[in-house]
Amino acid sequence: MVFQLDVLDDDNLHEHIFSRYVELERNTDTLKQDLGIQSRTDTTIEIDIEPPIHLPDIASLVLLDKDKKSENKKLRKSKKRDKNHKDQERYNIIIEQSISDLNSTISNNNSTTGYVLWSSTPFFLRWLLYDKNALPFRQQTTDDSLIIPPMYSQHTTNRVGIIELGTGISSLMAIVLSNHVDQYICTDQKGILNKLKYNIRENLNQITKRMYKSETLGMIKSVATTEIDEEDINPRRPIVTIEVEELDWETFKIGQNTKYLANLQENCNTIYILAMDVIYNEYLIGPFLETITKLREYFSDDDVEVKCLIGIHLRSQDIVTQFLESAVTDFHLPVTYMNDPILEQSRYSLYLI
Ligand SMILES: C[S@@+](CC[C@H](N)C(=O)[O-])C[C@H]1O[C@@H](n2cnc3c(N)ncnc32)[C@H](O)[C@@H]1O
Numbered sequence: 001m002v003f004q005l006d007v008l009d010d011d012n013l014h015e016h017i018f019s020r021y022v023e024l025e026r027n028t029d030t031l032k033q034d035l036g037i038q039s040r041t042d043t044t045i046e047i048d049i050e051p052p053i054h055l056p057d058i059a060s061l062v063l064l065d066k067d068k069k070s071e072n073k074k075l076r077k078s079k080k081r082d083k084n085h086k087d088q089e090r091y092n093i094i095i096e097q098s099i100s101d102l103n104s105t106i107s108n109n110n111s112t113t114g115y116v117l118w119s120s121t122p123f124f125l126r127w128l129l130y131d132k133n134a135l136p137f138r139q140q141t142t143d144d145s146l147i148i149p150p151m152y153s154q155h156t157t158n159r160v161g162i163i164e165l166g167t168g169i170s171s172l173m174a175i176v177l178s179n180h181v182d183q184y185i186c187t188d189q190k191g192i193l194n195k196l197k198y199n200i201r202e203n204l205n206q207i208t209k210r211m212y213k214s215e216t217l218g219m220i221k222s223v224a225t226t227e228i229d230e231e232d233i234n235p236r237r238p239i240v241t242i243e244v245e246e247l248d249w250e251t252f253k254i255g256q257n258t259k260y261l262a263n264l265q266e267n268c269n270t271i272y273i274l275a276m277d278v279i280y281n282e283y284l285i286g287p288f289l290e291t292i293t294k295l296r297e298y299f300s301d302d303d304v305e306v307k308c309l310i311g312i313h314l315r316s317q318d319i320v321t322q323f324l325e326s327a328v329t330d331f332h333l334p335v336t337y338m339n340d341p342i343l344e345q346s347r348y349s350l351y352l353i
Contacts, residue, residue, distance in 0.1 A: 002146055003133045003340035005352060013324050016337055021317050023344055031347050036277065036313045038117040043099060047122055049091040049176060051130045088130065089179065091206050095170045095199050101191075108191030115192070117170040118277040120311045120348050125176055133340050148352070149270040149305045152180040153238070161185070161268035163261060165247065165291065166278040168192060171199040173274065178240045179209040183268060185260050187247035197244050210240045216260075217242070249287035254298045261295075265304045273308040279323045280315065289323075289331045292353065308353040320349070327353070 008016055024031070039045050101107040101115040108114070128134050128151070135141060137151045140158070153160045161183035164173055169192055178184050186196060197217060204212065204225065211222040222239045243260040255262050264271060273295055278288060292308050299306045312320060327333045338350040 001133065002136050002141065002143060003338050003343070005146060005148075005336040006339050008324060008328055008335045008337055008351075010329060013328055013335075014321070017317065017321055017324065020314065020320075020344075020349060024314055024347065027345055030345075032119075035315070036119045036347075037102075038119050038122070039097070040102070040116065041099065043097055045095050045097060045117065047091075047093045047095065047117070047172060049093070049122065049125050049129065049172075051088040051090065052126075089209075091176055093172055093175055093203050093206060095172065096195065096202070097169060098195060108189055111189055111191075113280070114166065114168040114188055115195070117168065117172065118313065120277040120313045121170065121172050123346060123348055124276060124311050124350070125173065127342060129176070131340075131342055133342065148307065151177070151270075151272050151309075153182050155238075158270055159268045160270045160272065161264045163187065163264065163271065163273045163295065165249070165273060165275040165288070167196060169195040169199055171196060171203055173276065174200060174242060175203045175206050178207050178212060178242055182238070182240060183264060184240060184242045185264065186242070186244045187261075189248050190246050193244055193246060200242060200244070207240065209237070211237050212240050212242055214242045214244075216244045247291070249284065249291040252287075252291050252294065254294055262298075265299050265301060269304055271299050271304060271306045273306065275308070276311040277313045279310070279312045279319060282319060282322055285319075285323050285326055289327055289333070293331055293333070296353075310351045310353070312349045312351070314347050314349060324351075327351075 006016070038047070095117055097117065098107075098115040102112050104110075104112060128137055136143065136146055136148050139150055139152065140154065149160075150158060151160060151162075152158075160181040162177060162181050163185045165187055167174065167186040167188045171186070174184050174186050186200070188196065200214075201217060204223075206225075208225050211224045213219050213222040224237060245258060245260050247258065247261070252258075273292055275288070275292075279285065296306050296308070312323070314320060324335065327335050333353050336352045338352055340350075343350055
């Protein structure tokens with residue numbers, strides 16, 4: 001079964017928050033209680049994004065000797081599963097963080113959370129890439145109850161552009177998803193962008209499914225990471241354009257210093273606005289919601305579908321309540337909660353708007 005979308009409105013959102021925090025309480029023994037910084041001491045961190053390991057079913061192996069037929073069947077099944085496992089994409093990404101800036105009171109005008117990687121981002125990527133329930137994000141499904149545009153481009157029929165808000169210094173999401181989309185725009189406050197560009201450059205070798213180019217990184221011509229196979233019937237791999245642009249929610253005006261954003265819909269028919277762990281401070285909720293409202297209005301067009309996917313690390317219940325109340329009541333946004341058993345057991349909630 002794929003994840004379900006529960007519509008949130010004035011009548012049910014408090015019940016939703018209450019039950020989500022009850023669930024959190026129930027899982028308290030298995031969930032980390034920290035703030036959510038991936039590592040708050042290491043300047044260099046290595047993140048592996050890999051398919052989860054399925055341990056062999058020991059009980060069924062014991063039974064094998066008794067029944068040759070079922071032995072063969074099970075072996076065939078496990079070999080197939082092994083092959084699928086090997087064929088799945090995997091990434092090894094090295095990220096330079098700035099712990100001194102994180103702890104500084106003057107860096108980036110004292111807005112320093114972006115100098116490190118936060119745990120919701122790798123968690124979301126692992127779910128998106130490998131979980132069977134996340135399939136509608138990876139490909140068109142026939143499930144009538146859940147019609148969303150896939151986040152992965154489907155050649156010419158679904159050209160996808162991603163705008164990431166509050167990317168931070170880590171290029172994790174940009175590098176992984178650049179393998180699957182046509183355009184990727186990372187945005188954050190000015191002080192964060194140099195280190196973010198550095199982390200994109202250092203991990204470009206992880207973009208293997210596409211050629212890439214980037215004006216902001218000084219790569220005007222498209223580049224391929226791996227040799228194109230001589231036997232490849234279609235040797236022209238698709239191209240992803242990756243750009244980095246300043247976008248501060250508190251001052252954001254479309255068209256003003258947002259060259260790449262403003263032109264996104266010319267090349268895409270699906271735009272995903274992604275934001276991971278950006279709801280943590282009550283003063284930023286209004287400016288953030290205003291930003292996504294402006295982006296939705298700007299891109300809304302008969303030919304372009306715009307979706308916002310927001311991942312929240314569940315810390316203060318008050319902040320989550322303020323965010324959802326404001327999104328639904330003040331901004332009249334069509335907020336849905338992504339109801340899924342794996343997400344439910346985590347410390348994160350995903351909302352699709
Ligand atoms: C908790 S961090 C999450 C970073 C990243 N998404 C991750 O998961 O590692 C919050 C991000 O929001 C950004 N941010 C905070 N205030 C902002 C604003 N006014 N405009 C744009 N970005 C902002 C920070 O710079 C930071 O990158």
